[in-house]
Amino acid sequence: MRFVPAAAAFIIGTAIGGAAFAATVTATQGQVMINRGQGYQLVVGSTKADPGATVIVNPGGSAEVVYPDGCKVTVEPFTVHAINAKSPCTDKDATAGSNNTLLYAVGGAAVVGGAAIALLVKHAISP
Numbered sequence: 001m002r003f004v005p006a007a008a009a010f011i012i013g014t015a016i017g018g019a020a021f022a023a024t025v026t027a028t029q030g031q032v033m034i035n036r037g038q039g040y041q042l043v044v045g046s047t048k049a050d051p052g053a054t055v056i057v058n059p060g061g062s063a064e065v066v067y068p069d070g071c072k073v074t075v076e077p078f079t080v081h082a083i084n085a086k087s088p089c090t091d092k093d094a095t096a097g098s099n100n101t102l103l104y105a106v107g108g109a110a111v112v113g114g115a116a117i118a119l120l121v122k123h124a125i126s127p
Contacts, residue, residue, distance in 0.1 A: 021050070021051070021068050021085075022048035022049060022050055022068070023048070023049050023050075023065050023066060023067045023068070023083050024046055024047070024048060024049070024065070024066045025043055025046065025047050025048075025049045025053075025055055025063060025064075025065050025083075026043075026045070026046040026063060026064045026065075026066070027043045027044065027045065027046075027061070027063055028061075028062045028063060028064050029060070029061050029062045030057065030058055030059075030060045030061020030062065030077075031057070031058040031060075031061050032055065032056075032057050032058075032061055032062075032063040032075070033055070033056050033057075033058070034047060034049055034053055034054070034055050035053060035054045035055075035056075036049070036050070036052075036053045037052065037053075040056065043055075043063070049065070049083045050083065051083050051084055051085040052082070052083065053082075053083045054080050054081065054082050054083070055075050055080070055081045055083070056075075056079070056080050056081075057075050057076060057077045057078075057079070058077060059077045059078075060077065061077060062074060062075065062076055062077075063075040063081075065081060065083065067087040067088070067089070068087070069087045069089065069090060070089075071087040071088060071089030071090070073088060
């Protein structure tokens with residue numbers, strides 16, 4: 001019964017792979033910094049940013065965030081822009097990105113939990 005672990009791996013990979021994309025952050029002027037969860041780092045030129053990353057701009061600077069669908073967001077000083085899993089141009093609801101992130105987390109947990117249960121059941125009924 002190797003089908004169950006293989007199917008679980010496929011589903012998990014598809015769920016995670018479907019959520020992954022990268023926006024492009026370009027420092028257009030001055031100091032632009034990005035935090036990918038390990039502290040802020042200076043952006044020199046352009047860099048990729050996954051959902052959850054945050055972009056800040058120091059006084060006198062500006063940045064442009066371009067999402068995979070071509071949506072462009074200008075980041076000005078004294079603001080923090082969070083990279084969402086969904087382009088802000090396709091959904092004007094400001095909470096949509098956080099809702100999608102929650103759905104991905106819950107869905108991933110359900111898939112992992114289901115796979116764990118399937119493995120436990122398999123081992124329980126195996127001689």
